[in-house]
Amino acid sequence: MRYRRFGRTGWQVSEIGYGMWGMAGWTGSSDEESLASLDRALELGCNFFDTAYAYGEGHSERLLGQVLKRHAGKRLYTATKIPPKNRQWPAKRAYHIEDVFPADHIGAYTEKSLENLGVETIDLLQLHVWNDAWAGDEAWRRAVEALKKKVLIRAFGISVNRWQPTNVLRALDTGLVDAVQVVYNLFDQNPEDELFPYCREHDIAVIARVPFDEGSLTGAVNAASTWPEGDFRNIYFKPENLGPTLERVDRVRASLPPGISMAELALRFILESQDVSTIIPGMRKLRHVEANIGASGKAALPGEIMSELRGHRWDRQTDFE
Numbered sequence: 001m002r003y004r005r006f007g008r009t010g011w012q013v014s015e016i017g018y019g020m021w022g023m024a025g026w027t028g029s030s031d032e033e034s035l036a037s038l039d040r041a042l043e044l045g046c047n048f049f050d051t052a053y054a055y056g057e058g059h060s061e062r063l064l065g066q067v068l069k070r071h072a073g074k075r076l077y078t079a080t081k082i083p084p085k086n087r088q089w090p091a092k093r094a095y096h097i098e099d100v101f102p103a104d105h106i107g108a109y110t111e112k113s114l115e116n117l118g119v120e121t122i123d124l125l126q127l128h129v130w131n132d133a134w135a136g137d138e139a140w141r142r143a144v145e146a147l148k149k150k151v152l153i154r155a156f157g158i159s160v161n162r163w164q165p166t167n168v169l170r171a172l173d174t175g176l177v178d179a180v181q182v183v184y185n186l187f188d189q190n191p192e193d194e195l196f197p198y199c200r201e202h203d204i205a206v207i208a209r210v211p212f213d214e215g216s217l218t219g220a221v222n223a224a225s226t227w228p229e230g231d232f233r234n235i236y237f238k239p240e241n242l243g244p245t246l247e248r249v250d251r252v253r254a255s256l257p258p259g260i261s262m263a264e265l266a267l268r269f270i271l272e273s274q275d276v277s278t279i280i281p282g283m284r285k286l287r288h289v290e291a292n293i294g295a296s297g298k299a300a301l302p303g304e305i306m307s308e309l310r311g312h313r314w315d316r317q318t319d320f321e
Contacts, residue, residue: 001045001296006077006277007205009155009178011123013077015271016296017048019209019280023063024056029284031063037289038067042074044293050181050207050280052081052128053113061116069118078117079124079179079207081159082109090161091129101127101134103143110152124179126157135170144176157181157207163316165191169198179205184276185213186252186269187314196275205277208270212263212281216245219253219262248314255308257301267295269309 003012018041023034038049049067051060061080068076084091084100091100106127113122125147127140134140147153157179160168165182172180180199184191185208199206212218214236223246227233237245249262256265270279283289301309 001293003047004277006048007178007199008203009205011077013048013278014046014293014296015276015278016046016267016293017050017207017278017280018046019282020049020051020060020064021055022282022284023051024060033286034063034284035066037283037286038063039070040286041283041289041293042067042071042076044289045296046289046293047075048077048079048278048280050079050209052083052126053109053116054081054083054087054128058112058116061113065116065118077123078119079126079157080113080117080122081126081128082106082113084127084129089129090164091131093131093133095131097134097137097140100129101140101143103139106140106143107147110147114152121151122153124155124157125153126159126179126181128159130158130160130168130171132167132170135174141174141176155179155205157205159209160195162210163188163190165193165195169194172198172202172204177204179207179277181207181209181280183210184208184270184273185211186217186266186309186312187213187248188316189310189313190315192273192275196273200275206275208273208276208279211270211279212266213245216249217252217262217266219249221249222246248312252309252312255305255312257305261291263291264295264298265309267292268298268301269306271295271298272301272306 002015004015006013022029049064051064085105086099144156155178156176158168158177159181162183171177182191214233215221270276281292
């Protein structure tokens with residue numbers, strides 16, 4: 001495993017981190033398998049774990065808390081997220097921040113997460129949604145400053161709406177944000193335009209999420225794919241999105257160098273960016289842990305391959321406003 005500097009915090013974090021969304025009651029998940037996968041990730045050098053209160057109403061956090069307790073002698077970095085009070089994803093400009101992140105809500109859920117994780121200090125506390133219309137509000141800023149002053153958190157971050165990587169720049173101007181979590185993958189390359197240069201200049205860490213485009217970039221999604229009722233992928237891969245996605249996946253498959261899987265290629269493309277501090281693929285099974293962590297430490301992709309992969313950029317629009 002290779003390690004990267006996590007922005008101005010100075011932490012050395014594994015370039016392949018651990019996304020824990022799937023460990024919160026998804027169909028086919030089990031706590032026993034999840035805990036074994038987490039332990040295996042530690043053995044392979046992973047030291048950065050990203051969870052959230054909303055992942056099973058604290059269930060994912062409590063699983064991580066068990067791991068932290070068993071490995072108390074290791075320096076592991078815990079990142080979690082405060083859910084929006086109105087429980088609406090994604091954040092929209094029409095929402096008032098007092099309905100999403102009032103100061104008392106931020107404080108209360110920090111305490112809940114501290115209890116679930118079994119720690120005295122959270123390394124990275126993030127807001128789970130964001131709209132930059134709220135950047136000027138003083139209440140959330142005072143709440144974050146207070147948490148840092150009390151050493152209840154070491155660093156503060158924001159998770160950005162899908163396909164809206166610039167919808168955080170005003171918040172970054174406050175100087176309070178130490179890390180940004182953003183969708184960045186072989187299709188969604190637009191964070192490179194403005195967000196990454198800003199973070200580079202201000203020494204803000206970047207967490208790349210959804211590296212496999214919800215599974216399409218592993219090659220596991222096809223026209224006959226179905227998911228259980230309530231699964232987010234039923235919305236994400238609605239017919240008008242699934243067809244164009246599969247067409248693009250086929251074109252990526254044609255770019256595969258010999259001996260490299262789709263998933264490995266997706267991760268290694270992201271790792272080529274020195275602006276990315278860590279990637280957090282979702283992992284519930286041992287074979288996924290071993291394969292994903294195995295992408296770390298590989299040689300750089302040849303320039304001609306990277307040029308070809310950049311041609312797969314897909315600038316998608318949102319209706320989140």
